[in-house]
Every structure is written in C-alpha cells, then in structure tokens.
Amino acid sequence: MAGMAVATVSTGLRIGTLELSSRVLIAPMVGITDAPLRELVSELGAGLVSTEMVAAEAVVREVGAALELLDCRGGTSPVAAQLVGCDPQVMAAAARICVARGASLVDVNLGCPVPRVVNRGSGAALARDVAATARVLGAMVEAVSVPVTAKMRLGWDHHTINAPELARALQDVGVAAVTVHGRTRCQRYQGLADWSEIARVKESVDIPVIGSGDVDDVRVLRMRVRAGMVDGAVIARGMLGNLWFVHQAVQHLATGALIADQPFADRIALTERHLEMLCAYYGDTRALRIGRKYVAWTIKGCSGAARLRAEVQHMDTREHLRWILDQARAAGPAPTGHFQPVFTSGEG
C-alpha cells in the first residue's frame, strides 16, 4: 500500500436515508445471523446487521419459516432483510413485507453460488444479466421507501467479471449501496478475496461500496477503508467462534485503538450469554440444538477439546451446557490459541 493516498474517514456511514454508527457491518449468513446473533453483535457495535437470505417466493406465500427469518425487531443496530429471487413483482411484494416486519433496508442476494438457487435464475445467476438484475432492483426501489441494496460477487468466473458494470446499473435504478464479495461464483469460497477488484467497483460508482471476503484482521480492514478502497466492510466467517472480533474491528476503525483478544474465560462467558439469548428467543429445546455449533467453536480453543466435542453433539439441557462450559473453563485455552471454523460452502 506504500504511496497510496490515505484519506481521513468519518466513523459512520450513510446508506440512503440511513445513518450507520460504524463502517463495520455484519454479513448475512444462513443458519447464523438470526435475531439473537444480530442482537449480540449490535451490542458489540456493528453498524448494520442482516438476516440470512430468504426466498422471496416463500415470503409472498407467507410460509411461516420464511416470515420467522424476517423478524427484524429487537437489537439496537438497523437491520437489513436479505431476499433472493428473480421476479420483479415477487421481489417488490416481498420487499414490502420485509419493511412491514421491521427491516431498516432491503438487500438482494446476487452472489449465492449454490445450484438450488442459480438453477432458478437467482443469486449469482441473476447477476450475469445486468439488465434483468436492474429491472428486479428497480421494481423494489419503487415499492419501498427504505433503502434497497445489493450484495454481489465479482462475476460468474474470471472471464466474466461484471461487478463494476452491474454496480453502475444498480446505482442508476436507485440502489443505495452495494456489497461486493471479492470472489467469483466459480470460486465459491476458494482462494483469497480480491480487494483490488472490489476497489475497482468503488471507482465506478458514487454510492457506498462495502467490501466482503476474509475480513479477519483489524489493521488490514482499517487500512483499506482509510485508503478509500471501500466505504466499509462486512464481517462473516471472521467472527465465528469469536464474536469479540466485531468489537475489536468497530473500535479500531473508529479510533485506531487495538483492543486485546478476550481472555478464554471471557470468551466462554460471551458464548454463554449468546446461548441464553437463543434460549430466550427459541425456547430451550430448539436453542440448545442451534447453539451446539457455537459451543463447539468456542471450546475447540481449549485444551483437551476433542473429548468435550462429543458431549456437545447431544447437549440438550441447560445443565449439560453449563457442565460443558465449566469443563472448558477448567481446562483453559489450548496453546494453539483461537480456533476459527472453515466453511467451504455458503450462500453468498
């Protein structure tokens, strides 16, 4: 980055009419960014949180599970509701329902790589057709008064990079910001995200550009924002098993302060709190099933974790949860330090 002009940046970010308190946002993630998680990362300072992607067709048919995912109440940060689909009328109608359910903005998933989505012409498949995508987003902008945004990949593959052109077309129909995941659809989650390509999108439009991909280092993140490569960034896999990273990123971006990693006991306490919030939201039975992955990711950082992981697989009472966390606390941190789960698949 030597020689690159360093701009001063304000703490917050404006997306359409929405003022965000931080440039650190939370990425949509299927199976992860539910209401309790969103509330917790709001407390840690995230400027914007997001639902996972929800199929617009299921929303307009009022399928209970889809509507439940769009429960945008609670939490202190504004909430983006993310939709996936390709029919302008259906997407517009679904956007209205998102707003009725409390969404502060409506986002469209244009990056989902999975066959069940792209084979229906949605996600990354829709993004291949710039005009069709602009028609969908234009209809949504017309339908709601909250900002409409889009999350895209760089292109379908390295020969068809179209993110700058797509972002311009979306800006022209009134889209308020774009998030760019610096990989192609064909890369899925392989290789490193290309932030120089994300910066090319930023050069192509006037609306805010949010970067996505491998956000796991607060210094690198701040450097990219200060250099003007992006207006903000979304944290995704970088916070799994270590939600404290959100607080570290928010603080570092705002003030330059480097907040220490959490002591192991505090990390366990944060997971315990997350599980309590899940129980309050879903009831114990469902919450303890959903919460197993969070406990497994947390205790994987402790000495002798393999023995405890088997316990987590059938953790179904609060007593069992407490026992597992007590054992982990007593064992202490592993010499290898913080563990981060690796996903080679995902929906965006």
Ligand SMILES: Cc1cc2nc3c(=O)[nH]c(=O)nc-3n(C[C@H](O)[C@H](O)[C@H](O)COP(=O)(O)O)c2cc1C
């Ligand atoms: C488990 C998982 C689920 C995801 N679900 C979504 C989703 O619902 N919508 C979306 O736009 N992106 C989704 N993504 C993509 C992330 O939002 C993010 O763009 C991607 O993981 C790259 O960031 P990272 O390298 O920092 O993880 C998902 C990713 C993962 C790992």
